[in-house]
Amino acid sequence: MTFQGFVREDGRVGIRNHLLVLSNSRAAGNLASIIASHVTSARCFVPQSEYGREARDRETIARTVRGLAANPNVGAVLVVGVKPDSGYPELSREALLEPILALDKPVDSVFVDACGGFHAAVGEGLRKARILAREASRAVRREVDFGSLCIGIKCGLSDPTSGFSGNLVAGRLVDDLVDEGGMAFFSETTEVIGAEHLAAKRFPDLEQRRKFLEAVAWTEAAAKATGQDIRSINPVPANIAAGITTLEEKSLGALSKSGSRPIRGVLDFAEAPPAPGLYFVDSWMATVSLFLGFTAAGAVLNIFQMGGGWLPEQDAMAPGHDIGRVAPTIYMTGNPYTYAKAVNDIDFDAGGVIRDRESVDHVKDRLRTHVCAVASGMLSKVETLNVHEQLEMYMRGPTL
Amino acid sequence: MKHLIVKSDHDNVGNALEAVPQGEVVAWEHGTRQGSFPAREPIPFGFKVALEPLSAGADIVGYGEVIGVATRDILPGDLVHIHNMAGKRGLPGDTGDRA
Numbered sequence: 392m393t394f395q396g397f398v399r400e401d402g403r404v405g406i407r408n409h410l411l412v413l414s415n416s417r418a419a420g421n422l423a424s425i426i427a428s429h430v431t432s433a434r435c436f437v438p439q440s441e442y443g444r445e446a447r448d449r450e451t452i453a454r455t456v457r458g459l460a461a462n463p464n465v466g467a468v469l470v471v472g473v474k475p476d477s478g479y480p481e482l483s484r485e486a487l488l489e490p491i492l493a494l495d496k497p498v499d500s501v502f503v504d505a506c507g508g509f510h511a512a513v514g515e516g517l518r519k520a521r522i523l524a525r526e527a528s529r530a531v532r533r534e535v536d537f538g539s540l541c542i543g544i545k546c547g548l549s550d551p552t553s554g555f556s557g558n559l560v561a562g563r564l565v566d567d568l569v570d571e572g573g574m575a576f577f578s579e580t581t582e583v584i585g586a587e588h589l590a591a592k593r594f595p596d597l598e599q600r601r602k603f604l605e606a607v608a609w610t611e612a613a614a615k616a617t618g619q620d621i622r623s624i625n626p627v628p629a630n631i632a633a634g635i636t637t638l639e640e641k642s643l644g645a646l647s648k649s650g651s652r653p654i655r656g657v658l659d660f661a662e663a664p665p666a667p668g669l670y671f672v673d674s675w676m677a678t679v680s681l682f683l684g685f686t687a688a689g690a691v692l693n694i695f696q697m698g699g700g701w702l703p704e705q706d707a708m709a710p711g712h713d714i715g716r717v718a719p720t721i722y723m724t725g726n727p728y729t730y731a732k733a734v735n736d737i738d739f740d741a742g743g744v745i746r747d748r749e750s751v752d753h754v755k756d757r758l759r760t761h762v763c764a765v766a767s768g769m770l771s772k773v774e775t776l777n778v779h780e781q782l783e784m785y786m787r788g789p790t791l
Numbered sequence: 792m793k794h795l796i797v798k799s800d801h802d803n804v805g806n807a808l809e810a811v812p813q814g815e816v817v818a819w820e821h822g823t824r825q826g827s828f829p830a831r832e833p834i835p836f837g838f839k840v841a842l843e844p845l846s847a848g849a850d851i852v853g854y855g856e857v858i859g860v861a862t863r864d865i866l867p868g869d870l871v872h873i874h875n876m877a878g879k880r881g882l883p884g885d886t887g888d889r890a
Contacts, residue, residue: 551806551837554854555796585880586856611880634806634838636871637878640858700837728836745796745808 392759395532395767396539397463400495404539405463406691406766409434409717410524412516413460415472415487416441422471422501422509424779426516432466432524435779436716441482445788449481455661455784458687460491460498463541464717466527467497469520471512474504497526532768537759538571540766543685543693543715545579546648547678549626550633550698550726554644556744557725561696563755564762565650569669576658576685577649578672580610581625585639586646590654590671599656606657606673625676633700648696660785661687675785678714683782686718692766693720697737699729707733713780719771721762738765738772793830795840797821799855804839804871811840817868831868839871851876 397405412427412435414420420437427435436459438452460468470491476484492498501516503509544561546553565575583590587607594600614624626641635641655668661684664670674684682693693715699707714720724730727742739761743749765771795805797819805819811834818827819842826842834840839853845865850857859878865871 551839555798555806585858585878589856631873634835634872636839636873636876637859637880639856639878639880640853643854643856643858726837 392537392763393534394537394763396535397466397530397532398535399463403463403541403689404535404691405465406540406768407464407717407719408432408466408527408530409464410467410469410520410527411436411460411465411717412469412471412520413456413491414438415456415470415475416477416482418477419472419503422503422512422516425513426469426471426520429517430520430524432527433520434717436782439784439786441477441479443791444786445791446481448786448788449479451660451784451786453481453487454659455683455687456487457490458661458663458689459717461494461663462686462689462691462717464691465496466530467523468494468499469516469523470498470500471516472500472502475500475502497523499523536571537763538568538573540568540762541574541576541689541691542568542762543576543682543688543690543718544648544696545577545676545678545681545685545693546645546696546698547676548633548697548699548701549630549635549641549644550700551635551644552700552724552726552729552742552745553696553698554640554647555725557696557698557723557741558644558648559751560725560741560744560754560758561648561694561723562650563751564694564758565648565669566652567755567759569650569652569667572667574664574667574689575669576672576688576690577669578674578681578684579645579676580606580673581614582638582642582645582676583607584611584614584642585637586642589643590646590649593652593654594656595653596656599654602657603654603671629701630698633698658688660684663688677783679780680783680785682715682718682720684785686715690715691718692762693718694762695720695722697722697724697726697729699724699726699733702729702732704732706735708736713776713778714782716782719765719774721765721771722773723758736772792816792818792827795819795842797824797842798853800824801852801855803842803845803852805842806837806839807834808836810834810836826867828868831866832870834870841865841867841869841871843867
């Protein structure tokens with residue numbers, strides 16, 4: 392099965408062709424959003440503030456910004472800032488700006504101090520962004536294999552159907568992708584607790600297996616260190632109201648979205664993998680964070696596999712729309728009631744597994760067809776909403 | 792009659808594939824195992840039902856894995872949820888074994 396994608400200079404394949412207006416620090420967020428909001432095809436990303444963050448977290452911010460710029464869905468980049476160098480070494484001109492300007496795609500930059508002030512920078516930025524938008528638009532789609540995709544996958548609003556319906560379908564899709572040379576990410580370290588022994592067996596590399604178990608242990612220790620009952624934190628109240636009882640149960644259901652293939656390694660938030668295959672990302676599960684991390688690591692498409700038993704009864708709006716910023720999100724559910732409740736936002740109904748006793752493989756084949764359509768340019772349902780979600784990176788250190 | 796899905800050989804709970812009114816018979820099968828009994832209380836869609844008697848302190852098994860413990864005696868056809876079951880992991884006093 393093939394789709395129509397944008398083959399970039401480095402050989403990676405994009406499924407969208409955005410101009411990305413990128414702020415090199417939180418301080419230039421207004422400048423970035425003013426420019427982006429007036430230019431066709433532009434998306435805007437403003438990182439969270441680096442101030443008071445320790446070095447590891449500042450590096451995460453820089454890695455995320457660089458990673459979004461490098462994403463194959465980005466056809467051109469305009470970097471904006473107050474100055475080319477924000478002061479911290481991780482966000483310096485050399486560490487942040489220069490790698491982006493060296494990307495093999497149309498790139499440019501605008502800085503307030505070099506333009507003679509904020510209003511001048513708005514004008515200059517607008518002029519440059521319009522040129523970049525036209526340059527990016529020259530890219531044409533051509534036929535590529537399904538296995539050239541890089542997909543991030545997350546489950547959410549989990550309910551019992553996640554574990555015996557939707558996540559199984561998603562997992563089979565991941566198996567297909569990995570078998571055909573593609574790349575896939577899954578994550579949510581807290582929600583591995585109770586299933587880590589099963590996931591650990593799938594790491595052929597013993598060093599990576601150790602890293603995985605350490606990540607899970609770190610997260611579990613952090614949960615205990617709060618002194619609070621983890622049942623008051625995760626499973627979240629929405630999971631419990633829908634029929635999930637314990638963290639172990641949630642984790643076992645969640646793991647099935649990763650399919651069954653070997654897990655090549657453990658990645659940090661927004662860390663690009665070294666080679667194709669399936670990777671575990673050691674990260675926070677929040678929707679407004681995880682897809683950003685996947686996308687900065689190279690995902691061109693994200694799949695949100697929803698239980699959704701907790702959703703309101705009618706026209707429930709799926710949470711998070713612009714959550715991959717430059718990569719579209721496909722919402723799916725294995726809960727037939729959820730699909731009926733949120734048909735305006737959920738793209739794919741995997742509820743046939745329950746409703747019609749349809750085989751998981753058969754539903755997976757339908758999902759694959761749908762993924763290829765969206766990869767070829769069809770807008771996902773949530774992609775039709777032109778909103779600007781506030782996204783958050785996974786910060787691990789204290790704020791000082 | 793309504794149906795439960797049982798996900799693995801050693802599971803002692805199944806999930807309701809549709810909402811079950813109290814008293815209605817639920818049936819399940821997995822491999823060579825099967826059973827049926829009346830629901831002892833209303834079971835919402837997707838929620839867990841005990842397949843066999845479980846004493847307080849017994850492991851609850853789903854996906855072929857321990858997903859928690861019974862916190863009181865449970866009978867076949869009982870709803871299994873936070874009122875009669877608790878997790879074992881991530882708790883302040885937890886010293887459980889790790890793979």
